[in-house]
Amino acid sequence: MKKKIDVFTIVNSLFMLGLMFIMLYPFIYMINVSLSSQVYVLKNEVFFWPKGFTTQWYKFVLSDPSLLRGYRNTFIYATLGTVVALVLTSMGAYALSKKHMIFRRQLMLALIFTVLFSGGMIPSYLVIKQLGLLDTIWAIVLPGAVNTFNLLVMRTFFEGIPEEIEDAGRIDGLNDIQLFFRIIVPLSKPVFAAIGLFVAVGLWNDFYKPIIYLKSQELFPLSVVLRDLVIAGSVQSVHTGSNLAAKASGGGGGDVVLESLKYAAIVFATLPILMLYPFLQKYFVKGVMLGSVKG
Amino acid sequence: MTTANIERIQVDQSIKTRRNTFARKVRNSKYLILLFLPAGLYYLLFEYLPMFGILISFKQYSVFKGVWASDWVGLKYYTMFFQSPDFLKLLRNTFLLGFYSIVWGFPAPIILALLINEIRNSAFKRIVQTVSYLPHFVSNVIIVSMIVMFLSPSAGLINILIQKLGFEPIYFLINPDYFRTIFISSGIWQGIGWGTIIYLAALTTVDPALYETAEIDGASRWKKMIYVTLPSIVPVIIILFILNIGSLFATSFEKVFLLYNPLTYETADIIATFVYRTGLTKGNFSFATAIGVFNGILNFALLYIANFLARKFKEVSLW
Numbered sequence: 214m215k216k217k218i219d220v221f222t223i224v225n226s227l228f229m230l231g232l233m234f235i236m237l238y239p240f241i242y243m244i245n246v247s248l249s250s251q252v253y254v255l256k257n258e259v260f261f262w263p264k265g266f267t268t269q270w271y272k273f274v275l276s277d278p279s280l281l282r283g284y285r286n287t288f289i290y291a292t293l294g295t296v297v298a299l300v301l302t303s304m305g306a307y308a309l310s311k312k313h314m315i316f317r318r319q320l321m322l323a324l325i326f327t328v329l330f331s332g333g334m335i336p337s338y339l340v341i342k343q344l345g346l347l348d349t350i351w352a353i354v355l356p357g358a359v360n361t362f363n364l365l366v367m368r369t370f371f372e373g374i375p376e377e378i379e380d381a382g383r384i385d386g387l388n389d390i391q392l393f394f395r396i397i398v399p400l401s402k403p404v405f406a407a408i409g410l411f412v413a414v415g416l417w418n419d420f421y422k423p424i425i426y427l428k429s430q431e432l433f434p435l436s437v438v439l440r441d442l443v444i445a446g447s448v449q450s451v452h453t454g455s456n457l458a459a460k461a462s463g464g465g466g467g468d469v470v471l472e473s474l475k476y477a478a479i480v481f482a483t484l485p486i487l488m489l490y491p492f493l494q495k496y497f498v499k500g501v502m503l504g505s506v507k508g
Numbered sequence: 509m510t511t512a513n514i515e516r517i518q519v520d521q522s523i524k525t526r527r528n529t530f531a532r533k534v535r536n537s538k539y540l541i542l543l544f545l546p547a548g549l550y551y552l553l554f555e556y557l558p559m560f561g562i563l564i565s566f567k568q569y570s571v572f573k574g575v576w577a578s579d580w581v582g583l584k585y586y587t588m589f590f591q592s593p594d595f596l597k598l599l600r601n602t603f604l605l606g607f608y609s610i611v612w613g614f615p616a617p618i619i620l621a622l623l624i625n626e627i628r629n630s631a632f633k634r635i636v637q638t639v640s641y642l643p644h645f646v647s648n649v650i651i652v653s654m655i656v657m658f659l660s661p662s663a664g665l666i667n668i669l670i671q672k673l674g675f676e677p678i679y680f681l682i683n684p685d686y687f688r689t690i691f692i693s694s695g696i697w698q699g700i701g702w703g704t705i706i707y708l709a710a711l712t713t714v715d716p717a718l719y720e721t722a723e724i725d726g727a728s729r730w731k732k733m734i735y736v737t738l739p740s741i742v743p744v745i746i747i748l749f750i751l752n753i754g755s756l757f758a759t760s761f762e763k764v765f766l767l768y769n770p771l772t773y774e775t776a777d778i779i780a781t782f783v784y785r786t787g788l789t790k791g792n793f794s795f796a797t798a799i800g801v802f803n804g805i806l807n808f809a810l811l812y813i814a815n816f817l818a819r820k821f822k823e824v825s826l827w
Contacts, residue, residue, distance in 0.1 A: 239654055308543040314540045331804065334800055339564070390542060417647070418646075419647075439653060443657065483650050
C-alpha cells in the first residue's frame with residue numbers, strides 16, 4: 214500500500230497542533246511566569262520559557278499557611294468523601310440490582326425522580342443547618358454522596374454478574390450482605406475504580422458546597438482559598454481602582470509581583486491533576502463508556 | 509354454609525396470603541434492605557427533605573418559628589418575583605447563557621470528533637485526544653482564576669498581546685458586553701475534547717464497506733467525511749441534542765458565581781446566583797426558595813419533555 218500525504222492530512226494535522234497549543238499553552242505560560250523573576254515579568258518578556266529562573270514564588274506559596282491548610286482539607290474531603298460515596302452507592306446499587314428486593318421498582322422511581330427535580334439551594338441549606346452539619350466536614354462529604362447516575366451504572370454492572378457465581382455462595386449459606394462483600398465487591402473492582410475516580414475529582418474540584426456550607430477559614434478547601442487569593446482579590450482591586458492607580462504610577466509594579474505569586478498559587482493547585490492525569494486518563498474514558506453502555 | 513360465608517372465608521384467605529407474601533418478601537430481602545438503608549437514608553435526608561422544605565416558599569419563613577409554625581402567605585413570593593424588575597432580566601440571562609452554550613458549544617465536539625477520526629497516525633491521535641480531554645478535569649475555580657489572570661488589564665497575557673499590537677488594554681471582566689463571550693468560549697475550551705468521546709465511540713461502529721463504496725465512486729476524503737461519517741453519527745447527535753435542550757435553563761451556579769461581579773450583573777446574573785444572594789446573603793429564605801422552585805419547575809418540564817422525545821426518537825430509530 215502506498216502512503217500518500219494529501220492536503221487534507223496536512224491541514225488537519227496543523228489544525229490538531231494548533232488545538233493542542235491552545236489546550237496546553239495556558240498551563241505552560243503560567244508555569245513560565247511562576248518560575249520567572251520579577252524584572253522579566255514586569256517587562257512582559259516571558260512567553261515560551263522562564264526568564265531569570267527563580268523558585269521564590271513557590272517558596273512564598275509553600276510558606277502560606279492558608280494554602281497549605283486548604284490543600285490538606287481538600288485531600289481529606291476528597292478521600293473521605295470518595296469512601297463514603299462508594300460505600301453508600303455500591304450497597305444501594307446492589308440491593309436494587311436484585312429481583313427479590315422488596316419495592317425495587319418503586320425505589321428506583323423515587324431515586325430517578327431526584328434527577329429531574331430537587332428542593333434547590335435554600336431548602337438544602339436549611340436541612341443541612343437543621344441537621345447541625347453546617348460548617349462541618351460532613352456538610353462537604355454527605356450531600357451529593359450518592360449520585361443517581363453512578364448508582365445506575367453500578368446497578369447495571371452488578372446485574373451483569375452471572376447468577377451462578379452467587380448461587381455457589383448461597384449454597385455455602387452466605388446471606389446477601391456476605392455475598393456482596395465477599396463475592397460481588399472483589400469482582401467489581403473496575404466499576405469501583407471508575408466511579409471512585411470521578412467522585413474523587415468532583416470532590417477535589419468542588420467549590421459549590423464549601424462556599425454554601427462552610428464559614429470557618431480553618432475548614433476551607435483549596436478551591437475557596439484560591440478563589441479568595443486570585444479572583445476575589447482581582448475584582449476587589451478593580452473596584453477600588455488600585456490596578457489603574459498602580460498603572461498610573463509607572464508599570465504597575467506592586468501588582469505584577471502579585472501576578473507571579475498568583476500564577477505560582479494556581480500552578481500549585483493544578484499540579485496534582487496535571488501530574489496524575491496522563492496516567493489516569495484511560496480509566497476516565499473507560500468510566501464514561503461504562504456509563505453509556507446501558508443506553 | 510351460606511355463599512356469603514364462603515365468600516368471606518375466601519376473602520379472608522386471600523388477604524392472609526397477600527399478607528403472607530408481603531411478609532415473606534420482607535423476610536427474603538431483609539439483608540438487601542439493610543444494604544439499602546444507608547443510601548435510602550441519604551435520599552430521604554438530602555433529597556426528599558429539601559423537597560419538603562419547598563413549603564417555606566408559601567410561608568413567611570421565620571428562623572425562630574421553623575418550617576411548620578411559620579405563617580402561610582400563599583403565592584405572595586411567587587407573584588413578587590414575577591412582578592419584580594429582575595424577573596425578565598434573570599430569565600433572559602439564564603436562557604441566553606444556556607442557549608449560546610448550545611449554539612456554540614454543541615457543534616464544536618462534533619466537528620472535532622470528525623477531524624480526530626480522520627487522523628491516520630494512531631499515536632498522534634492518542635496524543636491529541638489526551639491533550640484535548642485535559643481541561644475537563646481542571647476545576648472551575650482554576651479555570652476562572654486563569655481567565656481573571658489572562659484578562660487582567662495591567663499584566664494579563666491577552667492584554668499584553670493587545671498592547672503589543674498597539675491597542676489600548678480592554679477591561680474585559682467589568683464590561684457586561686464581554687461576559688457571555690468569555691463564559692461560553694472558556695466553556696468550549698473546557699468541554700470540546702471531552703465531548704468528543706461519545707462521538708468517537710459511535711464512529712468506531714461505522715461499516716467500512718460504506719467507505720469502500722464511496723472510494724469506488726471517487727469520493728474525496730472531505731466528501732467521505734460529510735456524506736458517510738457524519739450521517740452515521742446523526743442518531744447520537746440527535747439524542748445528545750435533545751438532552752442538551754433539557755438543561756437549557758440549568759446553567760450551573762459555580763462558574764457564573766466565580767466569574768461575575770456587580771458590574772456585570774446586567775448580563776451575568778442568572779436565577780441560581782440571584783437565589784444565592786437573595787437567600788444566603790440577604791437572608792430572604794422564602795423569597796429565594798420561591799425563585800429556586802420556579803427554576804426547578806422550568807428545568808423539570810424541559811428535562812421531562814427532552815426525555816420523552818429522546819425515548820420516542822430512540823424507538824423510531826430502532827425500526
